[in-house]
Structures are given as C-alpha cells and as structure tokens.
Amino acid sequence: MKLIKDKVAKLSFVALLVTVTAAMFYTPTASAHGEKSQAAFMRMRTIHWFDLNWSKEELKVNDTMTISGKFHVFAGWPETVDKPEISFLNIGIPGPVFIRAGSWIGGQLVPRSVSLELGETYEFKVLLKARRPGDWHVHTMMNVKGGGPIIGPGKWVTITGSMGQFTNPITTLTGETIDLETYNLSNTYFWHAFWYALGLAWLAYWARKPMFVPRLIAVDSGKADSLISPTDRKVALAFAVGSIAIVAMSMSSTNQQYPVTTPLQAGLLRGMKSIEMPAPTVAVKVDDATYRVPGRAMQMTLTVTNNGDSAVRLGEFNTAGVRFLDAKVTEDTTGYPDDLLAEEGLTVSDNSPLAPGQTRTIQVTASDAAWEVYRLADLIYDPDSRFAGLLFFYDEAGNRQMVMVDSSLIPSFI
Amino acid sequence: MSASQSAVRSRAEAVKVSRTFDWLICFTLFFVILGGYHVHFMLTGGDWDFWTDWKDRRLWVTVLPIVGITFPAAVQSIFWWRYRLPFGAVLSVLGLLFGEWVNRYLNFWGWTYFPVNFVFPSNFMPGAIVLDVILMLSNSMVLTAVLGGLAYGLLFYPGNWPIIAPLHVPVEYNGMMMTLADLQGYHYVRTGTPEYIRMVEKGTLRTFGKDVAPVSAFFSGFVSIIIYFLWHFFGKWFGKTNFVQST
Ligand SMILES: [Cu+2]
Numbered sequence: 001m002k003l004i005k006d007k008v009a010k011l012s013f014v015a016l017l018v019t020v021t022a023a024m025f026y027t028p029t030a031s032a033h034g035e036k037s038q039a040a041f042m043r044m045r046t047i048h049w050f051d052l053n054w055s056k057e058e059l060k061v062n063d064t065m066t067i068s069g070k071f072h073v074f075a076g077w078p079e080t081v082d083k084p085e086i087s088f089l090n091i092g093i094p095g096p097v098f099i100r101a102g103s104w105i106g107g108q109l110v111p112r113s114v115s116l117e118l119g120e121t122y123e124f125k126v127l128l129k130a131r132r133p134g135d136w137h138v139h140t141m142m143n144v145k146g147g148g149p150i151i152g153p154g155k156w157v158t159i160t161g162s163m164g165q166f167t168n169p170i171t172t173l174t175g176e177t178i179d180l181e182t183y184n185l186s187n188t189y190f191w192h193a194f195w196y197a198l199g200l201a202w203l204a205y206w207a208r209k210p211m212f213v214p215r216l217i218a219v220d221s222g223k224a225d226s227l228i229s230p231t232d233r234k235v236a237l238a239f240a241v242g243s244i245a246i247v248a249m250s251m252s253s254t255n256q257q258y259p260v261t262t263p264l265q266a267g268l269l270r271g272m273k274s275i276e277m278p279a280p281t282v283a284v285k286v287d288d289a290t291y292r293v294p295g296r297a298m299q300m301t302l303t304v305t306n307n308g309d310s311a312v313r314l315g316e317f318n319t320a321g322v323r324f325l326d327a328k329v330t331e332d333t334t335g336y337p338d339d340l341l342a343e344e345g346l347t348v349s350d351n352s353p354l355a356p357g358q359t360r361t362i363q364v365t366a367s368d369a370a371w372e373v374y375r376l377a378d379l380i381y382d383p384d385s386r387f388a389g390l391l392f393f394y395d396e397a398g399n400r401q402m403v404m405v406d407s408s409l410i411p412s413f414i
Numbered sequence: 415m416s417a418s419q420s421a422v423r424s425r426a427e428a429v430k431v432s433r434t435f436d437w438l439i440c441f442t443l444f445f446v447i448l449g450g451y452h453v454h455f456m457l458t459g460g461d462w463d464f465w466t467d468w469k470d471r472r473l474w475v476t477v478l479p480i481v482g483i484t485f486p487a488a489v490q491s492i493f494w495w496r497y498r499l500p501f502g503a504v505l506s507v508l509g510l511l512f513g514e515w516v517n518r519y520l521n522f523w524g525w526t527y528f529p530v531n532f533v534f535p536s537n538f539m540p541g542a543i544v545l546d547v548i549l550m551l552s553n554s555m556v557l558t559a560v561l562g563g564l565a566y567g568l569l570f571y572p573g574n575w576p577i578i579a580p581l582h583v584p585v586e587y588n589g590m591m592m593t594l595a596d597l598q599g600y601h602y603v604r605t606g607t608p609e610y611i612r613m614v615e616k617g618t619l620r621t622f623g624k625d626v627a628p629v630s631a632f633f634s635g636f637v638s639i640i641i642y643f644l645w646h647f648f649g650k651w652f653g654k655t656n657f658v659q660s661t
Contacts, residue, residue, distance in 0.1 A: 011442055011446075086610045087610075088608040088609045088610055090603070090605060090608055091603055091605075092605055093603055093605065095526040095527055095528070095603070095605075096526075096527055096528060096601070096602040096603050096604075097527070098603065099601040099602060099603070100600060100601055100603050101601070102588055109587075109588045109589060109590050111587070111590065111592065111596065111597075111600040111609070112609050113608070113609045113610035131527075132527055141605065143608030143609075143610070145608075145610050145611075149605065149606075149608070163527070168601065170585055170587075170594065170597065171585070172583045172584065172585045172594065173583070173584045173585055173586055173591070174583055174584075176583075178594075180529075180531075180594065180597065180598060180601065181529055181531075182529070182531065183531055183580070183581075183594065184531050184577075184580040184581060185529075185530060185531045187576070187577065187580060188530070188531060188534050188577050191537065191576055191577050192511070192515070192534065192535075192537060192577070195537055195539035195540065195573075196508065196511060196539065198539060198543065199504045199507060199508050199539045199542065199543065200508065202501060202504050202543055202546065203501050203504055203505060203508065206499055206500070206501050207436070207440065210429070210432055210433060210436060211436040211439070211440070211497065211499060212432075212435060212436055212439050212497055212499075213432040213435055213436075214432060215497040215498055215499065216496060216497055218498075219495075219496060219497060219498055224498050227498040228498060228500075228550065232550075233550075233551060236500065236546075236547045236550050236551060237547065237551065239543055239547055240543060240544050240547035240548070243539075243540045243543045243544055243569075244540070244544065244569070246540070247540045247569055247572045247573050248572070250572075250575075250576045251572040251575050251576065253576075254575055254576040254579045255575075255579070257579075258579045258580055258582070258583060260583065260584065261579055261582035261583060261584070261593075262582060262583075262584040262591070262593055263470065263471055263582070263593070263615060264467060264469075264470045264471075264582075264593055264595060264596055264614050264615055265590075265591065265592045265593065265596050266470075266612060266614050266615045266616075267615075268610075
C-alpha cells in the first residue's frame with residue numbers, strides 16, 4: 001500500500017507541476033522593448049515617423065497626454081513584408097499602463113484596422129490616459145498584417161500617483177454612466193462562482209460514496225447497473241433540468257435588464273485621409289552610400305538640384321526615427337528623445353544655400369552612436385542591403401520640404 | 415513487500431484504504447486533467463476566451479464548444495465505462511475553469527494589469543452538467559454524443575449571456591458606435607494583439623439577419639457531436655489497462 005501511496009503522491013506532484021506550468025505559461029506580451037531587435041530594414045524602409053511630439057514627460061494617474069506627429073508610408077516597401085493594406089495604429093507600451101482614450105489618422109478615429117497607401121504621408125494623434133504609476137517607454141507603433149509590429153521612436157514618460165485612483169467613466173447610449181475599470185465585475189464573479197458551486201455539488205454528490213476501487217470491482221463483475229440507484233437518477237434529472245431552467249431564466253432576466261445590446265463592431269476602415277504634400281522642388285540623386293563600420297557613420301554622395309525659387313540648405317536626415325541634424329541649419333525644439341537625436345550628427349561638405357536653378361554634389365555624413373545603439377548598422381547583414389530615409393531641406397524663410405532617399409548601401413570595414 | 419502479500423488485513427481497513435485511494439486519485443486527476451485540458455484549450459480557443467472583444471455571436475459561439483467538448487468527452491468515457499461515475503465532464507470543466515481563473519487572475523490581472531472584467535474565462539458548466547446527466551440516464555455513447563453534444567453547443571451562448579450581455583451595451587465614442595467590450599479592447603492596450611487579428615463577426619450567415627447566435631449555436635452543436643465521438647474513443651483507448659503489466 002505504501003508503494004502505491006508513494007507512486008500516487010509522486011504522480012500528484014508531477015501533475016501539480018504540469019498544471020502550474022500550464023497555468024503560468026501564458027501572459028500577454030507586456031514588454032514593448034522590441035525596438036532594437038527588429039530588423040533594421042523594417043525600421044528604415046516601412047513607416048517613417050517624423051514631427052513627433054509627446055505632450056508630457058510626467059503626469060499623474062487619470063491625466064491625459066497625446067503623442068502626435070506624422071508618418072510616411074515608404075513607397076519602396078520591402079517585398080519581404082506584406083503591404084500595409086490592413087494595419088492598426090497601436091502604441092508601444094508595456095501592457096495597459098495607459099489606456100488608449102483615442103487615436104486618429106487624418107482626423108478619423110481609428111479604433112479598428114485601416115488601409116494605408118504606399119507613398120502617402122499621414123497625420124496621426126494618440127490620446128493616452130495614465131493608469132499605472134512608473135517610468136514607461138512610450139513608443140509609436142504600427143501593426144501591419146503579415147508584417148508584424150513596426151515600432152517607432154520611444155520616449156520615457158513618468159506616471160505618478162496610485163493605480164487605485166484610476167477611473168474610466170463611460171456613458172452608454174442607454175444613458176448610464178459606468179466605470180469601465182470595474183464594470184460588470186461582481187456580476188462576472190457571481191455567475192462564475194454560482195456555476196462552479198453547482199459543478200462542485202454534482203461532484204460532491206458522487207464523492208460521498210466510495211468511488212474507484214469498489215465500483216471498478218462491481219463493473220468488472222457485471223454488476224454495473226446496481227451502481228446507479230433510482231434516487232441517483234432523480235437527483236441527476238434535477239441537476240440537468242435545474243441547469244437548463246437556470247440558463248433559460250437568467251437569460252431572459254438578463255434580456256429584461258439589458259434590452260439594448262449590439263453585436264461587436266469590426267471591419268476594416270478604408271479611405272484614410274493623407275496629407276497633401278506639395279511636390280518637392282528639390283531633386284536628390286544618391287550617387288553612392290557607404291556605411292563605415294569603425295566610424296559608426298553613414299556617408300552619402302548626393303547630387304542636389306534646386307528647382308524652386310528660394311535657396312535651400314540640408315537640415316536633417318531622418319531614418320528609423322533617428323534624427324541627424326545640422327545644427328547650423330535647424331535644431332530640435334520639441335524635446336525629442338536624446339538617444340534618437342544627433343543634434344550635430346549631420347555633416348555636409350558644402351551646406352551653403354543652394355540657389356534656385358543650381359545643382360551641387362555634396363558629401364553628407366550622418367554619424368552617431370545611435371547607429372550602434374539602435375542596431376541600425378545591422379542593416380548590412382539584411383538580405384536586401386538598402387537603406388531609406390527622409391531628407392529635410394530648409395529655405396531662407398524657414399519653410400521645410402521633405403525628400404525621400406532610397407539606395408543600396410555598401411559597408412566599409414576599414 | 416512482495417506482490418502476493420495483501421496490503422490490508424481487515425475489511426474495515428480495506429474500506430479505509432479504498433477511500434484514501436479515492437481522494438488521492440480525485441486530487442491527482444483533477445490536476446492532470448486541468449493541465450492537459452487547459453493547454454489544449456489555450457492553443458485552440460486562445461484569444462476567443464481571453465478577451466471580451468472576441469466573444470461575438472458567430473465565431474466565439476461556434477469555436478469554443480467544439481474545442482471545449484474534447485476533454486469532457488474523453489474523461490467521461492473513462493469514468494463512466496470503467497467506474498459508472500457520471501462526473502467526467504463536470505470534473506474536466508471544474509479543472510479547466512480553475513486553471514483559467516488562476517491564469518487570468520495571476521497573469522492577466524496580477525502581472526500585466528488587464529482588468530478582470532475584460533479577461534475572464536467563458537462558462538462551460540451548464541453544458542457539462544447536462545452532458546454528464548445524459549450519459550448517466552441513457553447509458554449510451556451515441557445518445558450522449560447526439561443529445562449531449564447538441565446541448566453542449568446550444569447551452570454555451572445562453573449560459574454566458576448573463577455575464578457578457580452588460581458588455582454589449584452600445585456607446586457612442588468620438589463619433590463612432592461600439593460596444594463596451596469593443597471599448598475595453600481599444601482602451602486596454604495589447605501590443606501583441608492588434609485589432610486585425612480579431613476574428614469576430616466573420617462568416618456567411620448574413621441571411622439570418624440579427625438572429626445569428628442561435629444559428630451559430632446549432633452549427634456548433636452539430637460539430638460538437640462529431641468531436642464528442644472522436645474524443646470519447648480517445649478516452650476509451652487512453653483508459654485501457656493494456657499498458658500496465660499485470661502481476
Ligand atoms: Cu522602448
């Protein structure tokens with residue numbers, strides 16, 4: 001007997017382990033720090049985020065902040081990634097530390113998936129309401145079906161206060177104001193507890209009498225029918241009929257209590273309004289581009305032609321959310337995250353104003369530790385070693401225009 | 415201790431030992447079933463069970479009873495044919511729900527802070543009780559599969575309706591109409607579950623107008639019948655003692 005007991009005990013232990021593992025196994029992804037591990041070409045050749053602004057760096061629970069800006073859907077979208085025909089404007093945060101109180105593309109609310117066009121630029125805004133205290137890295141993010149999450153720049157935001165104070169009041173179309181944070185919770189617990197108790201009662205009814213050994217002996221000796229008494233049958237019938245009756249009654253009383261219900265809303269939103277971008281008057285041709293591994297710098301030879309009527313200078317190169325600026329031309333005033341900003345990272349061989357009608361060939365160097373830190377240099381190990389980015393030219397009046405560059409990149413190891 | 419020697423010396427002792435054995439087996443089985451059923455259910459039912467904005471009138475109603483009748487059917491066949499104990503389905507569902515609640519409460523709420531009113535599991539108990547009673551009263555696998563399988567599918571939606579109906583109250587939000595469940599899905603950010611992977615309200619039942627839930631439930635019941643047969647046989651095969659060397 002001891003032997004059997006030991007075996008059963010051992011088995012129980014194994015079973016417990018299995019259970020614990022199974023139950024503990026799944027947690028919805030909480031981390032949003034995939035940005036650096038994402039393939040460099042995904043970040044450089046898909047969605048280009050720019051003009052980003054995080055409205056606050058510190059806020060209290062229940063306060064709101066916005067992340068706004070624009071994104072350009074790169075026309076040379078890589079073939080290995082599905083086109084953004086079904087995309088969802090998300091936000092990269094570690095779980096619901098904020099709630100997403102609203103999100104808009106081109107002024108249209110986008111709680112559902114949208115269809116984006118290659119080559120277009122869109123304006124977006126995400127409204128966040130602080131829920132859980134802590135320091136959180138808040139990223140822009142676009143999920144693309146068949147392409148996965150495309151993570152944009154992130155900035156640290158601090159939430160203070162306590163989560164217990166968080167409320168989420170919503171007024172329904174039936175005129176009731178509820179707190180979505182706790183709404184329907186006691187009702188859920190009640191019904192689950194009720195049915196669980198009923199299941200336990202059914203189990204307990206059979207567990208009162210000896211279970212396995214004597215019943216197995218009876219079944220094996222052909223006396224199976226004697227194991228179920230007429231009382232058992234009556235009790236069983238009561239359980240079944242009772243269960244069905246409770247389901248029917250609770251359903252009809254629910255319908256009385258909630259006469260107005262609608263199905264879940266789903267479906268793709270099409271026709272997102274993009275920004276009408278004026279055709280750039282600056283034409284740029286990439287003659288060659290190299291990445292110098294030891295210097296952590298990218299060098300481009302560009303032939304720039306100014307077809308406009310005002311002299312222009314190159315002020316910024318932006319790729320994968322990293323901004324390389326020529327401090328003599330432009331500076332950041334929005335509090336852009338430090339690690340993604342190279343305020344003097346852009347060196348141009350001749351950045352004197354390029355007069356209208358002129359053409360000039362320039363050497364442009366974009367150097368910063370961000371190439372390493374954000375693993376953009378890994379680009380040279382990508383199957384399609386190309387880079388892409390946005391160039392911003394400024395005219396004398398401070399007007400800005402955006403030109404896309406897209407070219408192959410040759411690594412240089414010396 | 416040799417195998418030929420009896421472990422007990424009196425009838426009273428035998429009864430006592432047998433009873434201890436009952437509890438040990440019950441305890442062990444509860445967790446073994448829980449582990450297997452829970453993993454199976456997460457892999458097949460997954461997101462439909464995790465989030466309220468997946469609990470729709472079409473796919474949730476159809477998919478969950480089909481993937482949920484598996485273990486109850488298998489465990490029933492062992493418990494009934496070998497011991498004439500009619501609680502296989504209920505025991506399975508008790509295990510599953512226990513595991514689900516531990517998971518949702520500790521991981522979804524405790525670890526990731528999704529509110530419980532957004533991530534609670536689905537209720538299978540009414541169908542499980544009816545399934546057990548039908549097998550017990552009919553003593554027939556075919557009848558249990560047909561009647562019980564259908565009942566399992568049909569009872570699922572109404573059995574969960576008192577819990578999810580309050581979340582289907584509509585709201586107007588920034589110029590769009592959505593249900594509170596949709597709003598939960600929108601508010602409580604899931605970076606790994608973008609909206610487009612949500613499989614809800616899809617299908618070809620458009621001609622039934624607004625009464626799609628009963629149609630989906632019937633369809634689910636029919637498929638549950640087939641799955642019941644399949645898993646009942648799995649259970650029978652698994653419950654064989656041929657693996658154990660007899661002494
Ligand atoms: Cu981050």
